[in-house]
Amino acid sequence: MNGRKKRYFSLTENNIRKPRKLECANIYIESNLSANSIKQIIIKMLKKYNIKVTDYIVYFRADYTELNKNNGGL
Numbered sequence: 001m002n003g004r005k006k007r008y009f010s011l012t013e014n015n016i017r018k019p020r021k022l023e024c025a026n027i028y029i030e031s032n033l034s035a036n037s038i039k040q041i042i043i044k045m046l047k048k049y050n051i052k053v054t055d056y057i058v059y060f061r062a063d064y065t066e067l068n069k070n071n072g073g074l
Contacts, residue, residue, distance in 0.1 A: 006030070008041055035060050 002008055006017070008030045013019035018032035033041075039058070046053050 008033075 007015045010016050010019070010028050011026065013021070013028045016028055016030050018030060019028040020031040021028050038060075042056075042058060043053055046056065
């Protein structure tokens with residue numbers, strides 16, 4: 001699951017521009033990516049493992065729009 005020019009995942013932090021270690025595994029991930037890049041990587045991973053992309057919704061930040069509508073705002 002790495003790109004053509006740079007790595008997104010690695011076992012060492014030397015191969016990544018801005019590494020962040022996952023606490024659940026001994027893996028480093030690239031943490032300097034745009035939202036669109038992250039979206040494309042997620043799609044690539046789902047397709048690789050034959051998981052339907054349409055079965056998932058990914059939220060990049062909390063959206064309280066509905067909550068605020070129902071409670072009249074904060």
